[in-house]
Amino acid sequence: MRPFIRWLIRLHKWAALIIGLQVLAWVAGGVVMSAIPIEQVRGEHNIAEPVAGLDLTGVRSPADIAAEAGIEPSSVELRTWLGRTVYEFGRNGEASLIADAVSGDLLSPIDEETAIAVARADYAGDPDIEAVTFFAEPTWESRRDTPTFRVDFADGEGTRLYVSTATGEVVARRNDAWRFYDFFWMLHIMDYGDRSHFNHPLLVWSSVIALAMSLFGFILLFPWLGRMISRRKLD
Numbered sequence: 001m002r003p004f005i006r007w008l009i010r011l012h013k014w015a016a017l018i019i020g021l022q023v024l025a026w027v028a029g030g031v032v033m034s035a036i037p038i039e040q041v042r043g044e045h046n047i048a049e050p051v052a053g054l055d056l057t058g059v060r061s062p063a064d065i066a067a068e069a070g071i072e073p074s075s076v077e078l079r080t081w082l083g084r085t086v087y088e089f090g091r092n093g094e095a096s097l098i099a100d101a102v103s104g105d106l107l108s109p110i111d112e113e114t115a116i117a118v119a120r121a122d123y124a125g126d127p128d129i130e131a132v133t134f135f136a137e138p139t140w141e142s143r144r145d146t147p148t149f150r151v152d153f154a155d156g157e158g159t160r161l162y163v164s165t166a167t168g169e170v171v172a173r174r175n176d177a178w179r180f181y182d183f184f185w186m187l188h189i190m191d192y193g194d195r196s197h198f199n200h201p202l203l204v205w206s207s208v209i210a211l212a213m214s215l216f217g218f219i220l221l222f223p224w225l226g227r228m229i230s231r232r233k234l235d
Contacts, residue, residue, distance in 0.1 A: 019209045022190070026210075029188035032181060041181045043173040046159060048124045054078065055085050058102040062087050065104040071097060081107075081168055082117060088167055095146060095166040109165040115149035119161040122170045127155040135162075141179075143194055144171045 039045060062076045066089060075090035078101060085101040097108040110118070112132055120126075130152040138145055142162040148171065153159040158176035163169070182195065189198040190206060 019206055019213060022206050023210050023213075025184075025187040029184040032184040033188070036177055036181055040177045041175075043157075043159060043175050043178065046124050046155070046157070046175075047173075048122055051080050051083075054080055059085055060101060060104060062089070062101075065099050065101070068104055069097075069099060069106055082114075082121060086168075097166065098168055107168065109147070110149075110163070110168045112149055114168065115163040115165070116151060118163045118168055118170065119149075119151035119153075122161060123153065123159075125155065127153045127159075130154045134165075140194075141174050142172045143196065146171065148172075 059078070062073070062078070065087060066073050066076075071089050071091065073089035074092045077088040077090075079086060079088060081098065086098045086107065087101050089097045089099065091097070095108070097106060099106050099108075107114075112134070116129065116132060119129075131150075132152070133150045134147070135142065135150060136147050139150075141160070142148055142150070144162060144164070146167075147165045148162040149165065151161045151163065153161070158174075158179070160174045161170050162172040162174070164171045186192060186195045189195065190203045191197045191200065
């Protein structure tokens with residue numbers, strides 16, 4: 001029995017050496033994720049109340065507007081946008097487009113001034129805007145596969161709203177709480193790239209090693225308890 005125990009102790013120590021820091025990162029990530037309200041991470045407390053209802057006065061057929069614009073849509077959505085009624089035309093393999101549902105004018109891609117108007121309409125308060133930046137490609141922070149304008153607010157929370165140039169919508173809300181949370185999320189799922197995959201081989205094998213370490217420690221607990229009980233009986 002003793003050779004087996006010694007062998008198990010060695011395995012336990014090596015497993016702890018290999019995976020110990022990652023286990024610590026998992027625990028720290030769990031603390032952060034449970035301590036920070038997810039609503040704060042998502043910036044939901046800064047989202048303005050949505051405008052209720054659709055004004056259907058003068059709204060034209062989406063088929064007519066799509067034909068005039070030379071669009072072959074794969075989907076159509078009617079919605080309110082900056083006080084006007086618009087159609088959003090989805091297109092297979094291409095960026096979506098928005099068009100005025102009354103005049104038929106295409107509104108995509110939106111410009112910087114319009115992106116600022118969208119961001120201000122989305123934000124519940126009225127803080128100053130620090131900067132506006134255009135990104136043609138996804139960033140580590142936005143992770144949205146569409147060109148965007150990033151509007152930075154001076155609200156003390158580091159809020160950044162990403163507005164799609166194609167649909168004119170806020171596609172990502174980021175703030176200091178999100179960035180802190182996201183760092184620990186990266187450590188938690190061990191995806192140091194786009195931080196969205198949690199079933200990759202590195203995580204799977206790390207989990208297996210951590211499980212083995214825990215099982216070895218649990219098994220080693222029983223001989224230790226046996227010795228403690230024996231000592232108490234002798235005393």
